[in-house]
Amino acid sequence: MCPGSLVPRFLRTSIQFFPKFWTSVSQSLIPYKTFPLATFKRRISIAVMSTSSPPTPPSRALIDDERRFKTITLPCEWVEDYRPGGYHPVVLGDVFNHQYKVIRKLGEGSYSTVWLAHDLNNSRYVALKILVSEISESTTELRILRHIIEYAPEEGSRYITRLLGEFEHRGPNGLHKCLVLEPMGPSVNTMVEELPQFKPRRRGMKIRYPLQMAKSILKQSLQALAFLHENGIAHGDFQPGNILFPLIDVDSTPEELLLQEEDVQARSISPPVQRLDGKQDKWAPQYLCVAQPLVPFTCYAEGFKVKLSDMGGAYFFTDPPTKPVTPLGLRAPELILTGAVNNTVDIWSFGCLIF
Template structure:
């Protein structure tokens, strides 16, 4: 008689030879993460909260959760169930923020641009107790939708994938309204990025379950243990995510919402293993303006100067990220290219230095206050602000200015006059001193957004 498999360790095995499962190579959560403290195994048809929610489709996955479309026995008929890993660093602060916003949302029209929590509960599973969050169904993220737009197909090497100006402008406008709602209620998002901007979908309450359920034939992958034994801690099948792209609203009804006020998420399978380790201890994101955390999970290329220099921060970090996204949505390229492959201090220092170099070249010369707070400034610049190259003997690379980059990469829909307006606006948002950055309410009054 074959002995049952031993309980998997709570930590991931150090090498592939110790893995329980054959690597499928599929772009979904890692099978190895199904272990005590990790993901909860979900199969289509599973129910939660005493039968209230029935799983019919997988919408996504990240480092800390899997996300499912479920049938609700109440109203609305369909909702989204986000199941956190059992050892997710979820805090009471996150839940207090989500619950508070859900209560004040009905009184503020700007709340329609923030995903609001509908329900929360705990589920006890084989891998531990999991925090479960329930939200309204939404479509693609701004990061993923851009690849699906007709104007960006077929994909060609060197072709920039970007939104048409109308869609980019509406997306940015809705993000500002969502941020204004958060700030009105004393909340900072902390992770404003294209992956946390969701597009709304049409009303699916009258759509039959058969028209929304998972397409199992094409996007289901059987999971097999290396030793051939049955596994209690993982599902029998891994499902590829199947977002509600075909249900999205793209006309005048288009509505974009800020999401992920709980844990910042990264896709799992698409990350190199060393990058995955780098983000293994990502902290909670949203916070009260009166009680900021010591650190955030803002993506490295969207960090404001105060984050790089470990200075006090508040809602200004959201506005800085927003300024970077303006350039990205309108041009199809990131404003700052900052990479970090390792997790040691030297890698972090090199990335920080490179980021500050780019600020100096792209936006405007760094002020004395930043130079004084930058620990390695003397290794990077002479006293007369002449650039040094501490990492090689090559001539220092000077990045193009924001004005030049915008003029070179703007879409044809934006003429010289509008390009000058946008350059001036981004210069105001990308202000080194967070106290001088415009607020979300200020920007909503700007002619480019209000016209």
């Protein structure tokens, strides 16, 4: 039987008069649409890519073409440095060494992040400095802090932030040295903007430390450098950002008053960290935290003290580094011109601070 004979006569007649119409109708009734095999394979591969695990990022600084994440514009550490050898991914509420509960971010640098942690065993607050994995074995910071504790503990605690403990933590990016330090307030670099005489801020206002306050900061900083040099140590990164104000009554403060808000709208944390390829990333945290120094608990009244911090660039006179970390603008001429590293780099940096 001819297929055409199954069509009623009145339809066969209409098909003859309206062939284009019936051609389009018949095509729309085709139940399956075929694709070339190559297209089918490509769609399969795309589906697999979206669910497969991402490759391990390289354990070195990335170039633009290797960027993994969407840009985060808040003043935080660079998200691309969450990689093997880099930062450890920390989330508020994490507990380290079964003892230190992270409740707030205090700061970050090229080689570490610093957090306020609640010492659950001793009912106190500490600063937890977590070094990047790639320098955790080679840094001299821990060796120098131990040396100060052993040979000059009393003077050391007067001028240098105290080391309270240490441990190692293994994470997705490697093994990290963790230093437990006394918590401190804002740096000389930022505290000047928090002084009450400069609030509210007015147009044309000059933000400077009062003369007596500036003199005290300079005197105490020079005394701290003298202490280090007498013990055969150069700081190597002497700058206002590494001179810190002390805290008052922080240990008696309830934890809930010190907690960092997990609020994207308040810009205390970043939006969720997202990969460009949409995959989950096990090397980075869920979000980045903006540093929130403990300004309300900072002592800056008459008789205040400051201390030198961040001994990550420090070295013994007998063992100078081949690559100093002193900021370029604070480097001594001989360091820039010849690369010679000695104890004079601190003195030049101090002169820049006076200027």
